[in-house]
Amino acid sequence: MTGRHRLLTMEFALPAFFLVLTTIYLAQTFAIRGQSGAFWQGPRAMPIAASVLMYALLLVVLVRQVRQDTTPDQPGEILRPLLVMLATGAYIFLFQPLGYGLSTVLFVSALFVIFEFRTAQPAAFALYALIVTATFYILYAVIFGVRLPQLFGVI
Amino acid sequence: MDTFLSYFNGFAALTDPLNFAMLVGGFLIGTFFGAMPGLTSVLAIALLLPVTYQIDVVPALIMCASIFMSGMYSGSITAITINIPGAPSSMMTALDGNKLMRRGKGANALGHAALGSMIGGTLGAVLLMAFMPIAAKVSLLIQTPGKFALIFFALVVIVIVEKGNLAKAAIAMLLGLMIATIGIDDLLSVPRFTFGTESLIEGIDLMPLVIGAFAISEILVQAQNWRLDKAIDLDAVNRIKITRRDFIPLWSEVREIGIWLYLKSTIIGYLIGILPGAGGSMAAFVSYIEARRSSRKPEEYGQGSREGIAAAESANNAMCGGAFVPMLMFGIPGDPTTAIVLGVLVINGLQPGARLLENQADLISPMFAALIVSALILIPLTLYLLGPLFLKMVTISRGLLYSGIAVVALVGSYVATLSVFQMSLSLVLGILAFYMRRQNYSTVAMLLGFILGPDLEQYFRRAMSLSDDNPLIFLTSPDSLFFLLLTAAFVYMIVIRKPKSLPAA
CATH class of the missing domain: 1.10.287 (Helix Hairpins)
Known part of the structure; x- marks a missing residue:
């Protein structure tokens, strides 16, 4: 170089x-x-x-x-972390306007795509995205009673 | 006597259903995070931090203690079975454990790792409880200049244990210290580095730093290594057949290892735990080297030595007890886990120091009891009951796992203050930590610089105020001089003296 x-x-x-x-x-x-x-x-x-x-x-x-004579090679790729950063930034931006439910489903779906999780099985993909969203809704909103942002008064 | 009565009450507190659920739940969470390569118990406790805003301090501390103990032990599971340490502290265990695994003695190796962890973890916690009253008395003797010198010593040790990257570790530590200066100055109540924004007036909270440095950056690192991780042979894991009886070590093997080795490794691990920044990896390494040096069969080390496994695992679990001493008595965390536990204490209005044991022993005693119960009962019990399942954990989809962790981390940073600003801060600090990790800047040094920075500054300015701006007070005060000489001794021993080499794998 x-x-x-x-x-x-x-x-x-x-x-x-x-x-x-x-x-x-x-x-x-x-x-x-x-x-x-x-x-x-x-x-x-x-x-x-x-x-x-x-x-x-x-x-x-x-x-x-x-x-140093040479620059050490960095293992791994850089596109995937960049996509995670972008998805996370978008999630934070949309968290209050869209509410927890919709923004989290979108965020989890984006991460599933980035991490190549069940992308060839749309039904399982959607089901897992909903399960992850619902699990943490139950943890924070139901068990701990935290008021998470809502869209039109729904989760 | 009152102290020991409060310790007893700590065990009684574990019979409360919520506390017991937190103990077992924390242990299983810690086991899962410790065993999964790429996840650590630090990450588990980081994710727990926002939850502590919602629950009482006692169950929160119990959960932290059981995660700490189980995470330290469970790294050995994947270290032995697939030669990938679940936690850095299990690197030495992998050297011998995986060799035994290849000879068909994997369950035996896991049993010895659990036995070492059980003995080291239990005795480490007993030593913690025994020496806490003494440490409390010692802490009362240290004056303001001495407190500055003690924190200075801690920061220097945190930097110098990062051998090979001293300058980068010092930069990371200073960065943490600089971040900690943002907000209102404690002594004069004037704003600093707020850039005219109200959001920064109260300074930067510990939580976004912890979530960013240990959760978000971890997800980014895993995203970066995605293709490399796919190289893990999951079929090999599925082929492993282990029965419960295989986990129980033979008495003849335990006798051959010898009780002295367990005790010696425990003491080494405990003492290294007291050192700031040293952690389980160094405890396991030093103990392993010492065990090999004094062994009658040093040639077996690295080739499947049960002594090596016992030494490494006893030491890294004994480290858990040691790490709590400086954190609870001086507010100096020994590693990231105790740094986060310190955050839990501060969030709940508890200040480390001698008064903590005197006035609030009922709050911290259950945490000590949780350390002992986790090590003594839960480690062997869960290995026996769930051992065969532990091996299957690595087959869980990473995509699902990291997506869930990302949601917990981000929503967790929101729920603590109901502020999107905290989420944004977590992301910014997470991205910074990711690039720092890529370039070998220690995020642990950054975190500990952030936590210790305010105390360092406060005691320094107070000492200078006492001496009319004369820095000689740090040399004329005996306690300060002691810690400065100790700092010099550690710099000599760790940086200047020739290091010992790693054993051949």
Whole structure:
């Protein structure tokens, strides 16, 4: 892999993300009010110390990555986790508007498709999706009495 | 005397039908999650965390204890039968257990694993109960600078046990510490890192972090490894034929292993349990190495040694008792499971420390009793009754399993606060944890940094306030100096000194 391409891999992307996160964090540290004259007793002390330490450690990790000749192969695929992330994001977005019942059936169905569970048997597929949805409805709404979001007053 | 009376009452509390149901239910859940490759008892307790908002603290703690004990033991089931440890703590058991399995002695190996777990788990819990009053007295002697140094020691140990990834473990720990600073500052009541949003004023709750780091990230990891997992030979599992009588170890084999080995491994496991971040894997590893070193038949280790199984399993279950000592007395969890148990305590308004045993022993004693009953009775009983079924667990469809876990995790993070924000936070932290795990950043270090960070900061600032901003207070205070020297000693022993190697498989 060429040097430029290696910089785009996760080995560099994650530390780079932490670097950005730490910079935002450090910038926000100076917006904290209530810092008195005694620096180490104030609310900024620990965040500043943590940020400085974080920069030093990220530098160590990045330098090590650059010195490595090759990028280790990551086993497994990346599309399936991405689909799980998208399905989960959609579930959270639709959880209140659609209610627990419908949104969960859709979410479970999406996961069944992603994990290739009974996709060739539509009746079993639908039955299992309903069973999973109903099981956790009974657990949370019936046993623990939690008010789950509803669609038109139904589950 | 009062303490021991409360311990007795703890056993009596287990006769309550709800508590008993939680004990047995937790044990079976822990066994299932521990035995299934890809699922862990940590995941089971993480999923239980939202449920603890809905039930009383005593049944919640009983359930946590039985999940912890059973999860630690049941990893050996798949480690022995299909050479895939259900939990990382069963790696050493797989070395010898699967060799015995291939010789047609699988049930015997499972029996020895259960016996080791039973002895280690029971004695570990007894040691916990015996030393808790002493630990409570010691905890009262530690002053503010000493408390800072103790937490600093814990964080350093959490990082250095991640040998080979020290910088990444430290980054993960600092990340957890940084996340913990979000919200109102405890000492001055000023908001920090809220970015003008009200949702962050109260800070980030433990639950979305636990659900994200241990449930959502696990589902994403399993999705990533989907094709690789399909390589597991399920037909081989279906071909295994075991009868109940085969599970009972022969007395001659137990005598050959020797009671001293069980005791020694238990003590090693218990002491390693007290160390923050070390966990069952290290307990099993150190105990296994020591057993091989002192064995009359070291050449059998890695080739189907029953001593090896007994040493590893006694130690990892004894670790359960040890891990509770620093958590209950100092608020320092030894591993992710006790970190989540700490969360259960805090959710219910209980603060770790000497006063916990003094004033609320009736709440924590049933948890100790649950550890003992799980180890002493439920481990051998369930192996005997359900052993043949345990082997079939790996044949359950992963697609169905992970879909169910995803629903429990997400709806669980909703029900605790009835907030979609918590669900979103769980997802964001889960995605972050997934990418961290891909790059070998320890999510356990992140969790423990998150839990210990606020105390570290609080005691540091208080100590500096006592000394007018003079950091020498950490060297002039005897308890603080002791923990700083202990930190240096551990850094020398674990990082600088030459490590021992793994036995050949």
